[in-house]
Amino acid sequence: MQTPTPEQVMNMMKDRFGKLPKSIEEAAEVDPSLIVEQAISSKLSMQSEKNALDPKTSTLVFLAAALALGNEECVELNTKAAKKMGATNEEILSVIRIVRHAAASGIVGTAEAALKNLKEE
Incomplete structure (x- = not known):
């Protein structure tokens, strides 16, 4: 290279x-x-x-990571790149929904100690 x-x-x-x-x-x-x-x-x-993923899918994965990490500029640029590669609005919205779900699931998972404590009362 x-x-x-x-x-x-x-x-x-x-x-x-x-x-x-x-x-x-x-x-x-x-x-x-x-x-x-x-x-x-x-x-x-x-x-x-x-990389077993095609370029569009790789860009959507990168977009998901940028969303999860809160990197707004990467979100903007990778959304544009994904659309340029043929990603639909529905595909991009699906990525956003999946990342939102993953973030919310992480919060519930992190709350395990609090939830156990509530059961003990």
């Missing part, structure tokens, strides 16, 4: 997302190697030959 230049990475991101994430713009000014590392991480995960 040939290592891309920061400029090549930024051009690829502009093509994919329509614009650069603000964090990438900041990283380019402070330490361009961070941008290259981000691209390599993407290549080894989302774009890997070993």
Whole structure:
């Protein structure tokens, strides 16, 4: 795998997302190697030959992670990227609903100690 230049990475991101994430713009000014590392991480995960998921599904999974982590810029850019890849509004809304359910399930799971305590009274 040939290592891309920061400029090549930024051009690829502009093509994919329509614009650069603000964090990438900041990283380019402070330490361009961070941008290259981000691209390599993407290549080894989302774009890997070993990735059994198609690009649209991979982007929807990334969108789900961005939603769960509360990264609004990644949510915005990956929603646009997914739509560009053919994702429907219904598919994107399904991702949102699944992530919402997972978050709520986590809260109930975390409440186990409180729920046990309520039974003991």
